[in-house]
Amino acid sequence: MASDIDSRLLQLRARRKGDPSVGTFSEAALAYNRQFAADALQVEDWETRGTSSQRWTRYAIGAMQAVGKKYTEVSEQTGERVASQLRDRLIKAGINAEFKLQGSVPLDVHIKRVSDVDVLAITKDFFTYDPTGAQALQGAYKYPTQRTSGGVLSSLRLQIESDLDDAFPAAKVDKTGAKAVKVSGGSLPRSVDVVPAHWYDTKEYQASGRQADRTVTIYNKQTGETIDNLPFLHIERVGSRCDNIGGGLRKAIRLCKNVKADSDRDIQLSSYDIAAIMYHANMNALLLGRYSDLAVLAETQRHLDALYQDPGAAGRLWVPDGSRIIFDAPEKHDWLRGLSIEMDQLLKNVFQENFPSIDSSIPSQGVQRECIKALTV
Template identity: 60%
Template sequence: MARDINQRIQQLRTRRDGTRSMATDAYGLDATFAESATPAESWESRGQANQPYTRYALGSMQAVSDTYTRVSKETAFRVAKQLNERLGKRGVGAEFKLQGSVPLDVHIKGVSDVDLLALATELFSYDAHGAKALRGEYRNPAKRTALAVLQELRGFVEIDLQDAFPAAKVDKAGAKAVKISGGSLARDVDVVPAVWFDTAQYQQSGLASDRGTKILDKKAGTTIDNQPFRHIELIGTRCDRIGGGLRKAIRLCKNVKADSDRKIMLPSFDIASTMYHANMDALQLGIYFELSILAETQRHLDHLACDHDFARTLYVPDGSRLIFDTREKLLSLNELSRDMDELLDAVYAEHTPAHLAQHFRSDKRQVISKLAA
């Protein structure tokens, strides 16, 4: 937290603002005008004039405006509509779903990138050990492999995006997604070619949240199994049960990372997965004392940073892999934890006499958890 706190608050405002000046057609200009007219948010007047760290912490927890989120989704659906029409003319059936931070509501940018799954409907794959597979209910073998279908779909998506939005930039270098940005688009959209994957859980439950996908790793020439909707369901359900504290903790971590002077290479998915293992009872206190979310977030990150052996045992919510599966992620955990330590110390100092500043962090957490700010 070495950077000036007022600069951090300004960066937070800018990040949440959602104003985009690059729009060139009527759709983009209307969206930009509507967003830029939004008044100051409530968090900006919380805390006293001499408590900027408190204001920053509280602001970092808040959801992005519904207006900005709506424009993000509408932009993704606009891209989906163009792709659906153009792929259809090629005889390629597809359906489109959102994944990632926006549908989970843990995005921190008013102009947040949107992840759009483009799912080819020619085939789907399945877990051969699932109940339906064992009963022989998958009787029609696909004529092509998932890899072949995805490689073809990736090529079509790259061409069709450029044709549909000639003024936009289409970045084809990504291994998993084709990014389109600029031109008439009010948001950047990452289009991820995919096919459905019927997991064993989905075969048993039939729940949409249990259905997985296979996506293409273009650089490796392989497919990757994902369960994006299970991730959203698990985190969303756990958060709703405690009154919203989990999403606030995730946003807090992501904003602190965004403003950090340190090298923090933890992706959003892993940050969300990390906080999924925090103490939910402690986060639930945020219903009454919102700064208790800062206290629990600092405690949880500190615990993991001080005990890498334990951190290495934690899985992402759907159980598909370990969270901290590389040395780089553990080092990034340490750096994020240090930033959160400094934020906790600074917030505590704003609410207590100077002679109490040397209290242990466990004491500081107890004080902060009961502050009404």
């Protein structure tokens, strides 16, 4: 963890206040820039919490707060705008598609005001299914085809790349990504990653009809492989668990993501993995986040430390959608260690600020946690 708290606060503010990244001089873009500049001058609530000398405490509290609703709405609207442009152009090319947001923005665990938006472009003209599912056994799928997932998604990607060039001539269209085509700049206030996909009807989906149980198959341009994901089940399970405890889980996830972003250590845990790790924290402890933000810090530090100290237990944890274990690569344990050490130091710094008369090297981390989690700052 960088020792200069002033630098860390500047970095946190920069993420939360951001850069409009608008590249044209249209009236709409200029108006957006003016509004953006005015908003950036506003002081957020966390910036006034505690005393002026409690800067680590302010950082910890600020790092777990949600990005402002209206900025999240801009991200969502930008994704919808790109989707609308693609939808009409794909129809002209003979492709019927639907579009869904995935990732940190719809889950509300993004940490940047100007967050990239992930949009799934899902063809409705092709899908696969589990032949052992109830609907398949009842003969509901009656349309055999010689087309393949790889062939369909490769063609869909090429069409999306071409259509984005046409739809946003002033923007940059990056076609080098393995799974997504990124469009940014021009009149777009957010970067948008468009991921070509098709549906895979799982056994669970055939029984429930719920979108959360439906898999999306995506394409890796660099390898030609297809990958099955359950993004909506991940969002549903993490979101539901968080809603049941009044928001503490999302706070813990954002805290970890911000600490990772400000760390000098090699911590390459993805946002998805961080959400999965904190999904297994003690929800009763995170429930206290309704009353004290610092209780979230206390439980986050405890949970990360416990997993690092017990790699066997960590190795048995699965991601929320049940598709794989979280720590499926050896290096992830090293990254967990780095994040845990960062959180240890943050806990210590916050304790020192709030209990300056006590030598922080004397009480254990457990005592430090108990002391700070009851604080209302």
